[in-house]
Amino acid sequence: MSIAEATQTVAHDPEGRNISISCDGQLVNEERATKSAEFVWTTIEEAFEYSNQHGDSIPPERSLFDFIQEKLEKTNFSDEDKRLCLDSCKLWGAYVGDPIERQSLKFFRLEECIDGNNYFVASTYQRILQHVAKTALAQADIRFKQPVIKIETPPKDEQEPSRHQVTVTTASGEIHTFDQLVITCPLGWLKRNTESFNPQLPARFLQAINNISFGRLEKIFVKFPNAFWHSESESTQTTQANNAQSTNPVFAQFLEPTYTSHPKDIQWNQECLSLANLPSPCAQPILLFYTYGPCGTNIVNQIADLDENSSEYKQILTDILKPFYSKLPGYDPSSPSCKPSSVLATRWQLDPYAGNGSYCNFQVGLVAGDKDIEVLRSGDGIGAERGIWFAGEHTAPFVALGTTTGAYWSGERAAAQVCERVGLRSVGVGSSRDDSLPSAGRK
Ligand SMILES: Cc1cc2nc3c(=O)[nH]c(=O)nc-3n(C[C@H](O)[C@H](O)[C@H](O)COP(=O)(O)OP(=O)(O)OC[C@H]3O[C@@H](n4cnc5c(N)ncnc54)[C@H](O)[C@@H]3O)c2cc1C
Incomplete structure (x- = not known):
């Protein structure tokens, strides 16, 4: 708002x-x-x-x-x-x-x-999108129409164990290397592309991807x-x-x-x-x-x-x-x-690229849905280990799962995680968006 x-x-x-x-x-x-x-x-x-x-x-x-x-x-x-x-x-x-x-x-x-x-949002999300994209458009190198098909983390350098390198391969064959990577692909995309990760994603993270449904x-x-x-x-x-x-x-x-x-x-x-x-x-x-x-x-x-x-x-x-x-x-x-x-x-x-669906939902048969979401958010440790972090509506605070607000907050949280990891002063966002927010409304 x-x-x-x-x-x-x-x-x-x-x-x-x-x-x-x-x-x-x-x-x-x-x-x-x-x-x-x-x-x-x-x-x-x-x-x-x-x-x-x-x-x-x-x-x-x-x-x-x-x-x-x-x-x-x-x-x-x-x-x-x-x-x-x-x-x-x-x-x-x-x-x-x-x-x-x-x-x-x-x-x-x-x-x-x-x-x-x-x-x-009667006048559409157009201006909201311009607003949230402003910094990235001004300062980042954005490559449109370059779907990522592979995300690899080679074994750590023995000489420099604290340094992470993540390699991303795009559909056209371009390879980019990063220290830290935030992945905002939809849950539905993750469901169909777990094999894009090398080494494999941790078993509990794979379970969470599988357990939470995509509407x-x-x-x-x-x-x-x-x-x-x-x-x-x-x-x-x-x-x-x-x-x-x-x-x-x-x-x-x-x-x-x-x-x-x-x-x-x-x-x-x-x-x-x-x-x-x-x-x-x-x-x-x-x-x-x-x-x-x-x-x-x-x-x-x-x-x-x-x-x-x-x-x-x-x-x-x-x-x-x-x-x-x-x-x-x-x-x-x-x-x-x-x-x-x-x-x-x-x-x-x-x-x-929309994950062949809309957004996450919680269907009958689910046994530990809250834990699954926490695992998706935390990345089950691969942030600290490999420099890979996850954002997107499926990693939002409980009160905002499946919403644009949640997607936005999850980006703040992932940014704070990266800042903390690389020793930058945390910008103080993300951590305040925890699960204790008052919630009594409905989607
Ligand atoms: C019909 C419908 C109605 C909705 N109504 C509401 C509503 O009323 N209120 C509300 O708050 N929310 C609503 N939502 C939900 C809201 O749209 C989502 O929660 C939000 O867009 C999720 O944002 P996200 O960044 O997680 O994912 P997305 O918006 O899906 O963004 C993911 C991005 O990743 C890109 N991508 C995917 N795979 C790759 C790849 N391999 N390489 C590179 N890029 C990739 C995609 O192109 C996309 O740009 C609705 C959704 C739908 C479908």
Whole structure:
């Protein structure tokens, strides 16, 4: 937030009307939707508390979904309302990138985030990125488009045992030698490239890479000529005290649909955020869909080799999402406002440099997730031994794992580790970002 403020980045809390579309494609009655959302979020808060207090004794196979189901059984909700809650809680998948049934309850506490508002970076990360990159761009020798394929540490020089040399080989065959090396490749990249290290990474470090999962979250942006889902004009909206008073939907959840066909055995629930509600000049008539898990994989594979400008690409994504956006209020099949003008999807799962996925998550079966993260952060001793350090969201303080804030803090921590190692006065950052930060929020 402080960088956002310093760079006049627009950070917006997308509060406002949330709507829910039922499994048969109808708008869920607002009162029922609110009751179900309240149950889901209250139970998620309880699950954080339960995971914090009973983490040691919770069986690794128990999921967040199990916890919610059990809590639901203790309510006096009607069967219909129970079904609605179970369908609604699936939205957790879009927070972590995999289905809620896979979310470890034992390590659910690692998903807790910094308390406070849940901001959307409305004007994009562009200025934040410029700000954090400023020193490096001014003072470092940066080589773009040079993927590293090998990281080697030759045996120590007997004459000079305190001196480390790390050799890095790029895909084009260039070899660079360094005293200290900070590796910020995503966890997903590490998972697939452990053989790039010579000598091998320590066994416990390899275990940690293997144990922590890498999520599958993707975004699809669908742009329309106008925000047809807005019933109030922009001028009416800006005169409102805030968006919370507006009847324009900000967020829509589409529960597991029976009204459209989809691949067998894949959950096909969707959700989208309206970017038409962002403050001016960031507002655009765009619906931002989040897809995750097997559904996200299926969609990405359908467009794997297609050109973003091709009509086939647009057609496939439109065919997938039309059954959903066509259920929004204001949709009229004959209106040009309701036909997408452009569509764009991320394909992180196909990008080896994004680690073929999104960010780390904690799935059922995990036995010592907190220890695994500590090992990823510490490098299990290879910093001191080989001059190799690790940074990136998967090495962040618990409260910021999987976030841009965490990635930033992890860089500060790695920098402090290097400074300390080479005998420079520690710059005093990183060490303050420990795991004792207050945490009660959510991603
Ligand atoms: C769909 C989606 C939504 C998200 N939403 C949010 C959100 O709302 N809030 C939030 O805080 N975070 C969010 N995140 C997470 C956030 O984007 C990540 O936590 C953050 O970008 C991680 O930063 P990083 O530096 O660890 O890794 P990355 O940003 O992945 O950077 C790794 C870099 O390493 C480079 N690289 C990889 N392999 C090599 C190699 N072999 N040689 C050289 N370079 C290499 C890559 O090109 C890349 O530039 C989201 C992520 C996704 C995918």
